[in-house]
Amino acid sequence: MQSIFKTISVITISLQTLVYLNLSAQITPANNIISVDISTFPQNAAFTYDSCFQKGVDAGIGSVGLYQNWTMIEVAPLTYNLSLFDIANIYYPAYNMPLDLTITAIHTNNLEVPADLVATPYNNPTFINRFKAMLDSVHAHIPDVTLNSLVIGSEYDVYLGSNNTLWNNYAEFYNDIAIHAKTLWPDTKIATEITFGGLIAYNTNAQIVNTSSDYIGVSYYPLNPDFTVKPVSAIADDIEALIDLYPGKPLFFYQYGYPSSALCNSSDFLQRDFITKTFEIWDLHPDAIKGFDFTWLHDLDPVMVDYWGDYYGLTDEVFLEYLRTIGLRTFEDMGTDKPAMQELLCQAVIHGFSDVDVECNTSISDDNLLATLTINPNPVKDYFSINGLPDNATIAIYNMYGEMVSVISQPKDKIIDVNHLTNGTYAVIIKNEDKTIAIDKLVVIK
Numbered sequence: 211m212q213s214i215f216k217t218i219s220v221i222t223i224s225l226q227t228l229v230y231l232n233l234s235a236q237i238t239p240a241n242n243i244i245s246v247d248i249s250t251f252p253q254n255a256a257f258t259y260d261s262c263f264q265k266g267v268d269a270g271i272g273s274v275g276l277y278q279n280w281t282m283i284e285v286a287p288l289t290y291n292l293s294l295f296d297i298a299n300i301y302y303p304a305y306n307m308p309l310d311l312t313i314t315a316i317h318t319n320n321l322e323v324p325a326d327l328v329a330t331p332y333n334n335p336t337f338i339n340r341f342k343a344m345l346d347s348v349h350a351h352i353p354d355v356t357l358n359s360l361v362i363g364s365e366y367d368v369y370l371g372s373n374n375t376l377w378n379n380y381a382e383f384y385n386d387i388a389i390h391a392k393t394l395w396p397d398t399k400i401a402t403e404i405t406f407g408g409l410i411a412y413n414t415n416a417q418i419v420n421t422s423s424d425y426i427g428v429s430y431y432p433l434n435p436d437f438t439v440k441p442v443s444a445i446a447d448d449i450e451a452l453i454d455l456y457p458g459k460p461l462f463f464y465q466y467g468y469p470s471s472a473l474c475n476s477s478d479f480l481q482r483d484f485i486t487k488t489f490e491i492w493d494l495h496p497d498a499i500k501g502f503d504f505t506w507l508h509d510l511d512p513v514m515v516d517y518w519g520d521y522y523g524l525t526d527e528v529f530l531e532y533l534r535t536i537g538l539r540t541f542e543d544m545g546t547d548k549p550a551m552q553e554l555l556c557q558a559v560i561h562g563f564s565d566v567d568v569e570c571n572t573s574i575s576d577d578n579l580l581a582t583l584t585i586n587p588n589p590v591k592d593y594f595s596i597n598g599l600p601d602n603a604t605i606a607i608y609n610m611y612g613e614m615v616s617v618i619s620q621p622k623d624k625i626i627d628v629n630h631l632t633n634g635t636y637a638v639i640i641k642n643e644d645k646t647i648a649i650d651k652l653v654v655i656k
Contacts, residue, residue: 242500269554273307315363359425366404370415404429428465488502510537603641607637609637616631628652
C-alpha cells in the first residue's frame with residue numbers, strides 16, 4: 211500500500227504544480243479577466259458582502275457579475291425598481307471594479323418578461339421597445355459604473371430548444387437590442403449567454419444570434435445528463451470545440467464551475483483539478499478565451515438549494531447536490547476555502563492577477579538545485595537532456611491526466627528518449643534518493 215500512496219502523491223504533485231512553474235504562462239491581467247460570482251451565503255451574518263468581495267479581490271478579479279431578470283427591474287409596465295443599480299453606482303466605482311451586467315428576458319427554462327408581454331413575440335416592436343426603455347433607465351442609474359460587458363439573456367437555449375422560429379425571433383430581438391446598447395455604452399462588449407450544450411446542439415441558430423456579439427457568452431458545467439461530473443480531462447476537448455466554432459471572437463465563460471459532491475461522482479480534489487486544468491487550457495488559448503467567471507464563491511445554503519430547485523422545476527437529488535456544492539468555499543459559519551479556492555488563489559498569484567500571500571504546494575525542496583536544472587530543448591521532438599541532473603536521479607514523466615508514461619533511473623548520458631510520446635504537454639518529476647527536487651513542464655511536438 212505504501213507504494214500506491216507514493217504514486218498517488220506524485221500524480222497529485224504533477225497536476226498541482228505544472229502551471230506553478232510555467233514561466234511562459236500566456237494569460238495576463240492586461241488581456242484576460244478572472245471573475246468570481248460574489249455570493250454571500252455563509253451562516254455568520256458578520257461575513258458581509260464587503261468580506262466576500264475582498265475574497266474575490268484576493269483572487270485577482272477584474273470584473274464582477276451583476277445579474278437581473280427583466281421582471282426584477284420592470285415590476286409593472288414602465289415602472290422600474292432600480293435600487294440595486296443605485297447601490298452599484300456607488301459601490302463598484304469606489305473600488306475601480308468593472309461590471310459584467312446580465313439582464314434576462316429568458317432565464318434558462320423560464321420566461322422573465324413583464325406580465326403584459328408574456329404572449330408577445332420577442333421580435334415584436336412593442337417587446338423590443340419596452341426592453342430598450344428599461345435599458346435606458348438602467349443606464350441613467352449607473353453613470354459612474356464601467357461595464358466590461360452587457361449580457362442579454364442567460365441559458366435561454368434551454369427554453370428555445372429546437373424551435374427555429376423562437377430562435378429567429380430572439381436573434382432579431384437581440385440584434386436590435388445590441389445596436390441600441392452600443393448607443394448607451396459605446397465601449398462595452400455585448401454578449402448573450404448560451405449553454406455549452408446549446409452552442410453545440412443548436413450551432414446554426416446560435417451562430418445567427420452571435421452575429422451581433424462581441425464576446426461569445428458561455429455557461430459551462432461539465433456534467434453528464436444525470437448531473438454527475440465529466441472527467442476533468444474532458445474539458446479541454448469541450449472548450450477547444452467552442453474555439454473551433456468561433457475562431458474570430460473571444461469566449462467569455464459567464465458561468466463556469468464544477469461541483470464537489472460525492473453524489474455527483476466528484477470530490478474537493480477533483481474540483482481543485484478542474485481549476486488547475488482550466489488555467490492550463492487558458493494558457494494555451496489566451497486570445498481565444500477572454501475570461502472565466504467562476505460560480506460560485508460559496509456553496510449554497512439549504513434554503514437557496516430548495517429555491518433554485520423549485521425555480522428550475524428539478525428535484526433530482528444529484529442535481530440539487532450539484533447546485534449545493536459548486537462553490538469554491540464552504541457555506542458553514544463564515545466559510546472556509548475548499549482546495550479549489552486555494553488553487554484559484556495560487557493560479558491568480560502565479561499569473562500576475564493577485565499579490566495575495568498564499569501558500570502554494572510546489573513540493574520543490576532545493577531551490578539552488580532547481581536553478582541549475584533545465585530541460586533542453588523544450589519543446590522537444592525526439593530527445594531532451596536535463597542540465598545539472600545528479601548522477602543518481604530518477605525521472606518520471608506524467609501526461610496531463612496524471613498518468614505516468616515513463617520512468618527513467620539514472621539515464622545514460624543524461625539523455626531522455628521521447629519518441630514513444632505523442633504531441634502534448636507533460637509533467638517531468640525529478641527525484642534524488644526519493645526526494646522530489648524539481649518539477650517542470652515538457653512540451654512534445656512532432
